[in-house]
Amino acid sequence: MGYDKVNIDALEDQAPGFGIEGQESRFARQAVGAERIGLAHYRLQPGRRIPFGHRHRSMEEAYVVLAGSGRFRVDDKTFDVGVHDVVRVEPSSWRGWEAGPDGMELLAVGEHVDGDGESELDMAWWPAG
DSSP states (O other): OOOOOOOGGGSOOOGGGGTOOSEEEEEOTTTTTOSSEEEEEEEEOTTOBOSOEEEOSSOOEEEEEEEEEEEEEETTEEEEEETTOEEEEOTTSOEEEEEEEEEEEEEEEEEOOTTTTSOEEETTSSOOO
């Protein structure tokens, strides 16, 4: 078959399994049979922040804000984002995001690299403030 199709909302929300509250995290790569494409969908409730910063060894990523607004932090820079903003982050840069008052919905895309999915995580990288 030349294609695969899946509805993101039909994918299992992975966030609860990792003890993450206030957001949904759904990953589509395996569901559509992709070998080299990474694709993740995130929904954050108003005012919520992902509870860690992360970076990769070799994968750059792009994040598209689908709905709502919020802030991104990349390394030591924090900036506002809104609907249809695209943020590209190089592999070695730390990144994280938080939702604004209306929540935020994101699509993350990048190349899938076996073993790079075990990215570095830092629970204290973006301190509460």
